[in-house]
Amino acid sequence: MLEHLKKLVAAETARTGKRRTIRLTDDTLRDGQQCLWATRMRTEDMLPIAQRMDRAGFLSMQAIALVQFDASVLFLAQDPFERIRLLRERVTRTPLRGAVRGNLMRGFFPVADDITELFIERQVANGIREIGVFDALLCSDNLAPSIAAAHRHGAAVAYLLGYNIAPGYDDALYARKAREGVERFGVESVTLADAAGVLTVDRVRTLVPAIKQAIGDTLLEFNTHCLTGLGPWLAIEAAVHGADSILTAVDPMANGNSLPASQMIARNLREIGFDVQVDDGLLDEVGAYFGALAEREQQPVGTPAEYEPSHYITQYAGGAMSNLESQLKLAGMTDRLPEVLEEIGRVRVELGSPIMVTPYPAIVSAQAVMNVLNKERYKVVPDEVKKYVCGYFGDLPLPVDANVKDRIIGNGSKDVALVPPVIEPVLPGLRQRYKGIGDDELLLRYMYGDEKINGLKPTPAGDSFSLQHPVVDLVEGLALRRRKAQVQVSGSDFALSVN
Amino acid sequence: MNLLRCSDVSLTDGQSARWAGGMTTPMALAVANRLAATGVAAIEIASPAALRQCVARGEDPWQRIELLRDRLPGVTLRAAVSLLTEHGRRGCDVISTEVAKLWLRELAQRGVREVVLIDPLVIVERMAPVLKEAKVLGLTTIAALPFAPERSDGDIQAQASALASAGASRVMLRDEAGLLTTDRLATLLPALRAGLHATPLDLHLRCQTALGPQVALEAVRIGIDGIDTTFAPLANGASAPALGTLLKSLRLLALGAPASEQTLHAVREADRMLGEMADRHGFPSGRAWVFDLAPWAHQLPGEVAARFMQQLAASGLAHKLHAFANECARIRSDLGAPPMLAPFARPIAEQALLHLSGEPRYAELRPGVRRALQQVYGAVPAAVDARLARRVGALPNTPAQTVAALRTAHAGASDAALVIAQACGTAPEAQPAAASPETFRYVPTTPAQALVDGLTARAARYARLGVQGPDIAIELQGTEG
Numbered sequence: 008m009l010e011h012l013k014k015l016v017a018a019e020t021a022r023t024g025k026r027r028t029i030r031l032t033d034d035t036l037r038d039g040q041q042c043l044w045a046t047r048m049r050t051e052d053m054l055p056i057a058q059r060m061d062r063a064g065f066l067s068m069q070a071i072a073l074v075q076f077d078a079s080v081l082f083l084a085q086d087p088f089e090r091i092r093l094l095r096e097r098v099t100r101t102p103l104r105g106a107v108r109g110n111l112m113r114g115f116f117p118v119a120d121d122i123t124e125l126f127i128e129r130q131v132a133n134g135i136r137e138i139g140v141f142d143a144l145l146c147s148d149n150l151a152p153s154i155a156a157a158h159r160h161g162a163a164v165a166y167l168l169g170y171n172i173a174p175g176y177d178d179a180l181y182a183r184k185a186r187e188g189v190e191r192f193g194v195e196s197v198t199l200a201d202a203a204g205v206l207t208v209d210r211v212r213t214l215v216p217a218i219k220q221a222i223g224d225t226l227l228e229f230n231t232h233c234l235t236g237l238g239p240w241l242a243i244e245a246a247v248h249g250a251d252s253i254l255t256a257v258d259p260m261a262n263g264n265s266l267p268a269s270q271m272i273a274r275n276l277r278e279i280g281f282d283v284q285v286d287d288g289l290l291d292e293v294g295a296y297f298g299a300l301a302e303r304e305q306q307p308v309g310t311p312a313e314y315e316p317s318h319y320i321t322q323y324a325g326g327a328m329s330n331l332e333s334q335l336k337l338a339g340m341t342d343r344l345p346e347v348l349e350e351i352g353r354v355r356v357e358l359g360s361p362i363m364v365t366p367y368p369a370i371v372s373a374q375a376v377m378n379v380l381n382k383e384r385y386k387v388v389p390d391e392v393k394k395y396v397c398g399y400f401g402d403l404p405l406p407v408d409a410n411v412k413d414r415i416i417g418n419g420s421k422d423v424a425l426v427p428p429v430i431e432p433v434l435p436g437l438r439q440r441y442k443g444i445g446d447d448e449l450l451l452r453y454m455y456g457d458e459k460i461n462g463l464k465p466t467p468a469g470d471s472f473s474l475q476h477p478v479v480d481l482v483e484g485l486a487l488r489r490r491k492a493q494v495q496v497s498g499s500d501f502a503l504s505v506n
Numbered sequence: 507m508n509l510l511r512c513s514d515v516s517l518t519d520g521q522s523a524r525w526a527g528g529m530t531t532p533m534a535l536a537v538a539n540r541l542a543a544t545g546v547a548a549i550e551i552a553s554p555a556a557l558r559q560c561v562a563r564g565e566d567p568w569q570r571i572e573l574l575r576d577r578l579p580g581v582t583l584r585a586a587v588s589l590l591t592e593h594g595r596r597g598c599d600v601i602s603t604e605v606a607k608l609w610l611r612e613l614a615q616r617g618v619r620e621v622v623l624i625d626p627l628v629i630v631e632r633m634a635p636v637l638k639e640a641k642v643l644g645l646t647t648i649a650a651l652p653f654a655p656e657r658s659d660g661d662i663q664a665q666a667s668a669l670a671s672a673g674a675s676r677v678m679l680r681d682e683a684g685l686l687t688t689d690r691l692a693t694l695l696p697a698l699r700a701g702l703h704a705t706p707l708d709l710h711l712r713c714q715t716a717l718g719p720q721v722a723l724e725a726v727r728i729g730i731d732g733i734d735t736t737f738a739p740l741a742n743g744a745s746a747p748a749l750g751t752l753l754k755s756l757r758l759l760a761l762g763a764p765a766s767e768q769t770l771h772a773v774r775e776a777d778r779m780l781g782e783m784a785d786r787h788g789f790p791s792g793r794a795w796v797f798d799l800a801p802w803a804h805q806l807p808g809e810v811a812a813r814f815m816q817q818l819a820a821s822g823l824a825h826k827l828h829a830f831a832n833e834c835a836r837i838r839s840d841l842g843a844p845p846m847l848a849p850f851a852r853p854i855a856e857q858a859l860l861h862l863s864g865e866p867r868y869a870e871l872r873p874g875v876r877r878a879l880q881q882v883y884g885a886v887p888a889a890v891d892a893r894l895a896r897r898v899g900a901l902p903n904t905p906a907q908t909v910a911a912l913r914t915a916h917a918g919a920s921d922a923a924l925v926i927a928q929a930c931g932t933a934p935e936a937q938p939a940a941a942s943p944e945t946f947r948y949v950p951t952t953p954a955q956a957l958v959d960g961l962t963a964r965a966a967r968y969a970r971l972g973v974q975g976p977d978i979a980i981e982l983q984g985t986e987g
Contacts, residue, residue, distance in 0.1 A: 008655070008687055009802035208688075236716045239797040262796055270825070275799045278828045287825060311796040313742055314719040316755050 009279070015247050016280035028282040030066035030252040031269050032104075032228060035297065036094075037069035039256030042232065042265040044306045046078035050090040050466045052304070056296045057097035063269075063293065064285040065101050066252050067137055070094050071130075072106035073113050080455045084464050088133045088447040093466060095134025102136035104165065109142035109149040109401070113454055115366040117400060120152040121432040122453065127153055129447050131160040139198065141167035143362040145184050146401035147191060154192045163195035165228065168218075170201040172319065173360030175405040178217035186221040196226040198254070201241070202364070204232030205319050211244045219249035230254040232266060235319075236312045239267040243275055257293045259301065259308035268309075270294065331372050343379055350375040358395065359405035370395050385414040393419030399427040510762050511547035511708070511732035512749055513584060513620075516780070517574070518553035520740030522809045523712070525789040527559035531570045533783060536948035538577040540776040544749065545769055547732065548620055549578065552585040552613070554592075554848070555809065558930045561938060568616065568922045569940040575617035584620040584648075585613045589632060590883050592849040593931025594873055599849070599882040601928060602906035603632065607639040609925045614643040622678060624650040626847040627884045628665050634672040641673060648708060649674035651698075652845050653681040655802060659694050663701035670705040676732070677707055681721075682807030682847055684712040684744075688724040695728045708732035713742045714811050716797040719755070722747045726761050737773070739780040739792040744812035748792070749773055788953045803831035805838075805846035806855055814855045826862060833858040840894055841878045842886030850878055868894065954978055 020026050040048040060068060071087060079087040094103060107127060110117040127138055138157040142149045145168060157164050166188035168181055181199070188194045199218060206214075219227050229250035231241045242253045253272055255261065261268035270290050273283040301308045335341050354375045361367040373389040381387050394400070396407050396415050407415075416425065433453070441449050452460050485494055495504045514520075517538075521529035534551075541549055551574045552567065560567035575583060587609055589601045601609070610621060621640050625633050633649065640647040649669040651662065662679075669677050679698065686694075698707055709730050711718050719742075722733060734746050741748035750773040753765040784791060795815075806814060818824050834846075837854045844850040853874025861867050871894075877883070879894050880901040907915070912924050912934075919927070919934035927934040951959075961971060961982055968984035 008685070008689075009799045010656075012799070235720075236794055236797060237720070240717075243799070268796070271796060271798060274825070274828055278799060291825065311716060311794040313748065313751055313794040314716065315751060316720075316723065317758055320758065 012243065012247055012279045020280060026280065026282050028284060029246045029250070029276050031064075031273060031283065031285055032252050032254045033060060033063070033065040033068040033101075033257065033269065034230075034254045034266055035060070035256045035260045035269075035293075037072055037075060037104075037106075038254070039260035039265050039309075041074055041078075043260060043263065043309055044301075044304075046074050047082060047304075047306065049083055050079070050085050050093060052300055053090070054093055054097060054466075056293055057094055059289050059296075060257075060293055061098040061101050062286065063289045067102040067104050068098060069139070069254070070098075070103040070105060070135065072139070073108050076454070077113060080451065080459050080463065084462055085466055086447075086451070086463050088129060088451070089466055091130065091133040091135055102163070103134055104137040104139055105130035105135035105162075106139040106141065107153045109140075109144070109146070110152070111366070115369070117149070117430060119430045119432045119434075121434045122437075122450070123153055124156040125434060125446060126450055127156040127162070128160050129450055131157070131162045133447070135162060137163045137165055137195070139165040139167055140194075141169065141200065142401065143169060143364045143367060144401045145169070145180075145362075145404045147184070147187050149401040151192070154194065158193070164192065165196045165198050166192070166194040167198045167200045169362040169364070170199060170203075170206055170214075171360060171362045172205055173405075174356060175360060178214050180404070181214060182217045182221035185218045189222045189225045194225070196228050196252075197222050198228040198230055199245075199250075201231040203318065204234040204238055206231055206241050207319075208237065208241060208244050211241050212248055215245050215248040215250055226251045228252040228254060230266070232264060233262045233309070234264055234312055235316075236314045238262070239271060239275070242267045242272055243279070246276055246281060247279070256309070257290055257297060259294055259298045262309035262311045263307075264312075265309045330369070334372075334376070338376075340376075340380075347372070347375050347379050350378050354378065357408040357411045358392075359403045359407050361404065366391070366400075385411060386418060388415050388419040390420050390423050393423045394427070397423065397425055397427060510726055510730070510756075512735050512752070513548040513550060513708075513732060514541055514544075514546040514736065514749070515550045515710070515734045515746055516541060516736040516740045518550045518556045518586065519734075519808055520736035520745050522553070522555045522559070523745040523812050524740045524743060524792055525784070525787075526813070527555060527809070528787070528789060530563060531560070531565050531573065532946045532948040533787075534570065535573055535577055535946055537776065537779055537783065538574055540772075540779050541737065542578050542581045544772040544776055546735075546749070548582040548584045549574075550584040550586060550622070550734075551575075551578075552618070554586065554588045554929055557926060561926060561930050561932055564938045566938045566940045567926060568612065571613070571616045571618070573943065573946060582620060583618045584622065585618045586622040586624060586650075587613070587636075588624040588626070588848065588929075589636070590624075590626055590849050591929060591931065592852065592874070594877055595931040597904040597906055598928045598931070599877065600632070600884065600906065602908075603635045603639075604909045605906070605912075605925065605928050606636045608909055608921050609929070610636070610640050610643055610645060612922045612925055614645055618645070620646040620648060622648045622650055623674075624680075624847075626652060626845045626850070627886070628652065628669070629884050630665075630668045630672050632884075633669070637673040641675075646675045647673065648676045648678045650680045650710075651677050652847060653679055653686060653694075654805065654845060655685045655690070659697040662694065663697040666698050666707075667701040670702050674705065677702055677705055678732075678734075679707065679709050681709075681711040683801055683805045683811065684714040684718050684721075685802055685805065686711060686721045686725075687717060688721060691721060691724050691728060695725065695730065699729065706731035708734070710734040711746065712744055712808050712811075713747060714744055714795060714801045714806075716742075716794055718742070719747045719751055722752055723755055723759065723761070726756060727759070736792075737780050738777040739784045739789075741792045742794040743792065744795075744808045744815075745792070748777075750777055783950075786950055786952055787956075798827065800827045800831040803828070804834035804855070804858075805851075806834065807847050807851050810848075810851045810855055814859065817859065821863075823862060830858055830862050833861050837861075837875070839888070840891040841875065842881075842890040843888040844878055844883075844886045849874060849883060853878065868897075871898065954980075958982075 036053055040046060070091060076087045079085045110123055112118045140150045140153050154164050168184055185197045188197055227250050229245035231238045254266055255269040255272050256266040258268035258270050273285050276283045335344055351372050355371045370391045374392045377387040378384040393415055396412050437449055437453055441452060517534050552571055557567040560570055591598055623633060623636055637647045651666050666677050707730050709725050711721060735749035735752055736746045738748040738750055756762055757764040834854055837857050853872045856872045857875050860870060876898050879890055879898045916934040923934040923937050926937055965984045966986055969986045971982045971984055973980040
């Protein structure tokens with residue numbers, strides 16, 4: 008394997024006349040802590056290490072996305088825009104990346120473009136320099152307003168294409184979508200995003216070159232996760248087959264459910280003949296910081312996973328699965344879970360195999376449960392399913408089975424119009440309701456309600472925070488003083504005297 | 507597809523790789539029944555490393571085998587025998603055919619029914635008579651076929667054919683460094699099948715690169731007859747794949763006859779018991795290692811990889827893993843590209859670590875490196891570095907002592923003791939004697955109890971001693987002063 012990879016890289020270097028540089032995009036503060044700490048990392052714990060991360064040589068640093076907005080407000084009582092600002096004060100060389108989720112903001116249903124556009128504007132105003140855009144239907148129309156807003160405010164756009172195992176999601180489809188991102192929108196980079204870590208090495212070897220060929224000189228970024236233990240291998244193969252940057256997390260915030268480790272990927276890519284310009288020493292310092300922080304916070308660090316093929320088969324997010332189980336329990340149908348799961352697989356394909364992230368697991372499983380409960384499939388159609396096939400969520404990635412579509416439209420509620428209504432702008436109403444507050448607060452109140460926003464606490468800023476015992480800090484601080492007189496300090500359980 | 511035979515190596519390779527050989531005879535006896543309850547096709551109860559570990563602990567290795575036999579009636583017992591030794595005692599670097607036959611006889615007398623015969627250099631002429639003797643003794647012989655990624659499918663196939671022709675009942679492809687990939691299996695397994703004709707093909711592989719469990723599944727899909735596994739707390743990393751995960755995955759992928767719920771339950775119970783034991787004695791849990799390309803350079807096998815990865819980390823050299831790996835590869839090349847197995851791998855890793863620590867290259871030569879340069883184990887595949895070879899000089903050929911001569915020289919020693927002496931490099935007279943079976947009763951000891959016992963035994967060295975930790979506080983009055 009090692010020799011083979013070296014040969015491939017050497018052949019490329021000989022062909023092009025220069026060693027290719029692979030960049031690393033850091034995802035410790037966003038996805039790493041999301042995967043390992045259920046997004047509970049507090050802003051003040053990111054700040055003391057932010058400057059060192061800034062100097063480590065990353066192409067960019069993912070700072071925040073919708074999940075971090077949610078956790079910050081709902082669980083940590085912290086203002087996510089403040090996090091962006093405080094990080095930006097310390098991260099001055101490396102672009103910080105924010106994100107939007109199509110036209111869904113943080114909810115289940117599409118929202119008006121004006122609120123999404125303001126959301127992007129405020130991320131940029133607070134210090135975000137790149138916006139990652141993602142739509143689970145791969146529907147570019149859903150992303151057009153966000154991309155335009157990002158560009159209008161001077162931010163670069165990372166165009167995410169979610170990897171999906173489903174009929175029709177072939178290399179050509181991804182190449183077509185990637186080309187569309189570049190040609191239609193002029194996005195600065197395309198990211199192949201494997202949220203569930205279910206890419207295989209064989210697929211990386213065809214898919215990455217197909218996308219790279221479609222986007223030419225536009226930067227191709229590769230993301231995967233390590234649930235099967237194969238993530239690092241996939242990332243290395245992706246680089247060899249044309250990816251320009253790899254999303255990583257700093258070890259020990261890597262592996263397990265998280266991303267491949269920055270340190271390990273850098274060393275291995277160099278070993279096979281690439282240039283990787285990150286400062287390994289700084290990365291180790293950053294890793295030591297997060298290791299100590301994890302210990303203090305009693306949060307886990309990433310541990311490598313054992314390979315298990317079940318990950319490739321379920322593709323059904325953990326959260327969605329527990330929802331389904333509790334719904335079936337309420338309906339007294341726990342014993343029919345296997346039947347429902349099988350039906351979910353069938354319905355999903357008939358509905359054009361959307362990527363199974365919110366809201367699609369709920370839509371697909373609602374129909375599957377109805378199909379299992381009733382003798383005739385699609386006899387009872389939940390409203391969301393009819394809305395889905397009528398394009399309320401956007402154009403579908405693949406056509407819905409024609410017979411199924413007829414049954415859904417015929418049996419679905421007549422109250423759901425066949426043509427989606429135009430979504431009215433929400434900002435005028437919001438501005439009417441909230442007078443005299445800034446746009447950041449306006450957005451947060453729209454997203455989370457007044458009660459949560461009234462309860463937000465300011466972040467204890469400053470980088471003096473330390474993971475060491477305060478006495479150790481004190482001694483270090485004294486040692487740093489140029490003029491040393493006799494110093495005596497005594498506390499309740501210690502006494503210190505320095506000459 | 508034929509029925510897949512899963513053989514357990516927890517008591518040998520598993521505990522060597524994950525517990526640094528720390529499974530005592532009482533521990534092995536305590537878990538034996540649980541392992542057998544899973545219905546594995548065979549349980550490996552002895553290997554050269556396990557014999558050595560026993561002797562080092564002061565346990566009689568033959569008594570371990572006998573006690574395990576008594577504990578495991580009706581279970582097929584397996585042992586691994588290697589024709590090359592690591593201890594460096596003159597005259598027994600290579601186990602003579604005569605001593606090997608004696609070794610087999612002692613094993614067979616104690617109920618062992620299958621023998622894995624290892625000659626890392628695969629010199630068929632010295633394996634053939636041993637295979638023949640094993641057959642005479644009624645043993646199933648499994649000839650080890652070492653995998654090395656740089657060797658062609660054709661080369662490995664030719665060795666497989668030769669081993670089958672030499673009389674092996676089965677041939678076992680052994681990937682001790684976990685370097686097989688699904689890509690390589692796709693060509694190698696069909697080639698081996700073609701070379702072996704009707705002789706069954708088994709697979710033993712490790713998980714240093716994290717690919718082991720995936721490779722195991724792919725091997726079953728393409729078609730193998732048997733595979734070595736361990737129980738979860740002793741699996742993955744430098745060890746073999748976990749039986750429980752393998753069975754569940756096979757069932758999920760509808761490969762072969764699905765494991766019953768009863769079997770999976772028995773596996774979970776064995777996993778649980780070993781997990782509790784690991785926790786109690788402070789052994790690390792059987793976690794997977796992270797994928798890395800370095801193993802393809804250093805190619806260190808099982809427990810050697812475990813030991814040196816730990817040593818790199820402990821010396822703050824983990825970031826120099828690739829430099830270490832490349833140095834191992836360079837030294838190996840200087841030594842004529844011997845297989846990265848005992849007795850070659852450990853000295854190569856030791857030598858690489860010396861070089862990595864800043865010593866001029868080859869300023870000091872590790873004894874095992876010296877022996878490899880002198881080619882005491884047989885001819886290596888490539889040319890040895892001429893300068894180094896000149897430096898160590900040739901070694902006068904020390905002929906192996908005949909069994910008759912050994913018996914005369916050690917009149918009071920049994921044949922069993924002579925075998926251990928040859929395999930482990932110890933004096934037959936100094937070997938641990940069999941102990942009363944009562945002393946092999948497993949007494950669960952927590953780390954805290956072990957600490958108190960240890961500190962109490964050293965009471966003369968302190969006046970007062972206090973230990974504070976999470977959930978623990980120990981205050982001891984010593985006898986000093």
